[in-house]
Amino acid sequence: MKLTRVATVAATATLLPLLCILLLSGCLVSSTSHEKVSGNYVPENTFDRIKPGETTSSWVQATLGDPSTREKADDTEVWKYSYTEVKEGSGAIFLIFGGTDKKERQRTAYVEFKDGIVKTKWRS
Numbered sequence: 001m002k003l004t005r006v007a008t009v010a011a012t013a014t015l016l017p018l019l020c021i022l023l024l025s026g027c028l029v030s031s032t033s034h035e036k037v038s039g040n041y042v043p044e045n046t047f048d049r050i051k052p053g054e055t056t057s058s059w060v061q062a063t064l065g066d067p068s069t070r071e072k073a074d075d076t077e078v079w080k081y082s083y084t085e086v087k088e089g090s091g092a093i094f095l096i097f098g099g100t101d102k103k104e105r106q107r108t109a110y111v112e113f114k115d116g117i118v119k120t121k122w123r124s
Contacts, residue, residue: 031091039083040068042109047121050111055118060111067111076119081109 042064050060067079085105092098112119
C-alpha cells in the first residue's frame with residue numbers, strides 16, 4: 001500500500017502542473033486583426049464588371065461614385081479612384097511577448113474613357 005501511495009503522489013505531482021499549463025495556456029495567448037479601407041474604394045468584383053468598349057461613363061459613375069480626380073487629354077478622359085487599405089494585427093503571450101504589425105497600402109483604380117465609353121482600365 002505504501003508503494004501505491006507513493007506512486008499516486010508522484011503521478012499527481014507530475015500531472016497537476018501539466019494540467020494547469022494546458023488549462024491556462026488558452027488564457028495566456030491573444031491576438032486581434034483589423035482591416036479597413038478609406039477613400040474611393042473600388043471592389044475587385046465591381047472593377048471586373050467594367051468592360052472596355054461597352055461600359056459607359058454614366059454606369060461607372062453610378063456604380064463607383066465620383067472619382068478622386070478626372071484628367072482630360074485630347075479626346076480621352078481618365079478617372080482616378082484612390083484609396084488606402086490598412087491591415088493591423090497584434091498578438092501577445094502573457095508576460096512573455098507582445099507585438100503589433102501594420103501594413104498600409106495605397107491603391108488606385110484608373111478608368112479611361114473615349115466618347116463616354118470605357119477605353120481601358122487598370123490598377124496600381
